[in-house]
Every structure is written in C-alpha cells, then in structure tokens.
Amino acid sequence: QQPVQSPQAVILREGEDAVINCSSSKALYSVHWYRQKHGEAPVFLMILLKGGEQKGHEKISASFNEKKQQSSLYLTASQLSYSGTYFCGTERGDYGQNFVFGPGTRLSVLP
Amino acid sequence: DSGVTQTPKHLITATGQRVTLRCSPRSGDLSVYWYQQSLDQGLQFLIQYYNGEERAKGNILERFSAQQFPDLHSELNLSSLELGDSALYFCASSVDRPGRGYTFGSGTRLTVV
Numbered sequence: 001q002q003p004v005q006s007p008q009a010v011i012l013r014e015g016e017d018a019v020i021n022c023s024s025s026k027a028l029y030s031v032h033w034y035r036q037k038h039g040e041a042p043v044f045l046m047i048l049l050k051g052g053e054q055k056g057h058e059k060i061s062a063s064f065n066e067k068k069q070q071s072s073l074y075l076t077a078s079q080l081s082y083s084g085t086y087f088c089g090t091e092r093g094d095y096g097q098n099f100v101f102g103p104g105t106r107l108s109v110l111p
Numbered sequence: 112d113s114g115v116t117q118t119p120k121h122l123i124t125a126t127g128q129r130v131t132l133r134c135s136p137r138s139g140d141l142s143v144y145w146y147q148q149s150l151d152q153g154l155q156f157l158i159q160y161y162n163g164e165e166r167a168k169g170n171i172l173e174r175f176s177a178q179q180f181p182d183l184h185s186e187l188n189l190s191s192l193e194l195g196d197s198a199l200y201f202c203a204s205s206v207d208r209p210g211r212g213y214t215f216g217s218g219t220r221l222t223v224v
Contacts, residue, residue, distance in 0.1 A: 044212035101154045
C-alpha cells in the first residue's frame, strides 16, 4: 500500500525551511528518503529504521515515529540545489518486503 | 557515476516492436529492481530479482518480462510496444541488507512512436 506524502508541492525562498511528511497505515520497518532532479535518477538520502531514530545529512534531517508510522524530512536553510521531487519509500520487512515509493513532493527553491 | 549502469540511455521505436533494456548492478549488490516513471509521475515498481531469482513482482504488464543472469546483470524486455509505454525506465540495485538504500542507474528513456 502506497504511503501518503504531504504536501504535494511546496515553493520556498532560499534560506527558508520546509518539512515533508510521509505516513502509512501499515506497520513499518523502515522509511527511505530520495531526491530526484528533473530528468535524473533518484538519489538516496537516508534510511530510518524502526526505533524512532533521527538521522541527518548536511542540512537535511529526518525522523521516524514508529507509533504513528510517520516520517518527516526536514530541510533547513534551503539552497537552490535542494529543488527536486522528494520521494519517501516504506518497507514492512527487514529485507525490503513490500517496499513502496510514495507519490512524491515537488520542492522548488527560488532565489 | 552511481555504479549502476543502464543501456541504452535513449531508445526510440515504433509501436508493436520489442526492445531490451540492460542493467548492470553496483559491484556487490545482489538485488536488482526495475521501475517505470511516466512523464512527471511517480516511480512504479515493476519487478525485483535477487541473485538470479525473481523475488517480487509489481505492476508489470504481461507484455513485459525480465531476468537476472549469473553475472547479476539484468534485462527488461518490453514487447508489443504501445504509445503509453513511453517512459523513463530505471534500474536500481541494493545489497539487500537492513538499513541499506537503493542505488539507481541513470535510466533509459523509451519513446514509442
């Protein structure tokens, strides 16, 4: 079952912050986050395993609330290079069972 | 370079034809996944192979088939092509251990005319 992402799209000015949410109605083992620039391949950002951990990647970090089956991706002090579509992907087993990508959130960072 | 190699990068073919897309996974990765992405759409999972065996199947049409060879490279065969099959086809690979993400190739852009 495909996870739900919100918002569908967001427009920011450079330096502003954004939060992208990903939620599932099923119990999750892990959540992946990927960024895809137009016409390019998705690039893996990070993975969060059940246990509620939070991970960071430069000014991009994420959390995973196991009880709510929800993950949030935080982009702080956004840069032009952050523009793209962000996909979450959810796994229900520890070896990739039932891995499904969300529909994506289109992020545009303007100067 | 992600380490996942897809060929060809572009393919233009006529309706009714058959094409083969090729993917070489990153060294050490045993799993290969195929995804279809239509214009400005999401990533639709087609099929996964693990060490030569089919492990999971998604929304793959009967006209499409895939296999993974002993050297772990994979091929996706698309036959009786229709205009609606025009899309970006991505291959991804993973080491298939908990906590590891997918590495995507640069994709094959298929245009059916």
